[in-house]
């Protein structure tokens with residue numbers, strides 16, 4: 150479970166509410182009195198508030214109160230306000246966008262879902278690189294895998310049985326039992342560090358996939374095993390190592406100490422399901438020329454790229470400074486680094502106090518850690534990108550922030566990020582992959598070329614390609 154300091158948030162909310170109520174009660178008078186009278190007025194206001202609360206609480210114990218229908222109306226309204234307050238100020242964000250929610254423009258009265266299917270069917274996908282690169286990929290957020298439970302997850306062209314054993318360790322095995330093909334992740338029971346197949350009870354060890362017992366046979370054949378995938382639980386994620394040639398991991402995602410030691414707490418998540426080749430998404434980080442075009446218009450003008458260039462919002466813009474580079478150290482060549490500064494530009498002027506500095510560390514093909522700093526504090530977006538199908542990607546962002554940052558601000562940053570991604574999704578869902586782009590001589594376009602050369606290290610000889618049936622009789 151992500152660490153989350155509910156007590157601090159609750160105390161902050163109570164203090165905030167008390168100050169707001171007290172200040173509201175003297176607000177009209179405060180400007181008309183000498184400054185030295187203001188302190189006693191505050192004290193008096195807090196005392197009045199206390200007396201008021203006391204009489205409300207006392208009246209709750211009087212029988213007449215409970216006979217009056219207004220009591221229940223007021224309780225309902227109070228409960229609703231508390232829930233809304235909790236939802237806005239305290240609860241972590243959880244925003245999910247499915248594939249057909251974004252980026253398609255329905256025509257002729259079609260539903261979004263039908264339009265998404267039609268675009269996918271008719272789209273020219275281009276001369277694609279392999280669809281599953283080699284590296285670590287997030288299969289699921291760690292808190293979703295409960296001790297003693299198994300689950301089935303399909304991604305990277307594989308079906309995985311994911312389970313947390315009785316000692317708390319997570320294992321990822323090939324889902325299909327070698328006996329008669331039952332899915333271990335659907336109904337598989339956990340015993341110690343093993344998972345038992347739901348069909349005939351064969352038992353498989355999590356660490357190496359070896360079958361350790363068959364209930365109705367004395368001997369377990371050597372061949373009785375399933376593939377065990379290298380698994381790594383860190384930074385709130387369960388990562389799996391995928392390699393087309395079956396090589397063992399030769400680099401690992403780095404630990405974010407502030408998450409593991411709890412000094413940065415969890416404030417929410419967003420999820421996008423995107424119809425594009427995986428490489429298009431990290432490439433966006435090195436594509437600095439699109440920042441002004443796609444991410445410049447203020448978010449208030451919307452995320453539909455057809456309508457966001459409204460004259461009405463011309464006076465305010467997002468401004469971006471960005472640069473991308475790859476690490477050169479042989480041990481770190483799987484890491485790329487994006488430096489980004491965001492600001493708001495009002496009538497051409499920037500506000501240094503509102504600057505948000507982001508260092509995005511791209512770690513292999515499917516993980517990015519975006520460290521940010523602002524006047525409210527610091528934190529990180531943990532970004533996970535995993536192909537669920539050859540041209541479908543699940544992208545998740547989790548946000549963690551230090552104690553100085555109010556949850557509503559951290560959620561605001563995450564939501565702002567997600568809304569900016571919504572704009573990218575509209576491009577990604579409809580474009581084709583250009584293997585030979587028409588680049589012009591410029592620092593901007595050459596950076597994309599540099600990113601492609603860097604990213605090609607994640608493909609190998611047997612990396613799977615898309616077998617695409619272009620013509621179909623399926624109407």
Ligand code: FES
Pocket residue numbers: 326327328329330331346347348349350351
């Ligand atoms: S299918 Fe798994 S034990 Fe038979």
Ligand SMILES: [Fe+2]
Pocket residue numbers: 433439443444569573
């Ligand atoms: Fe973008």
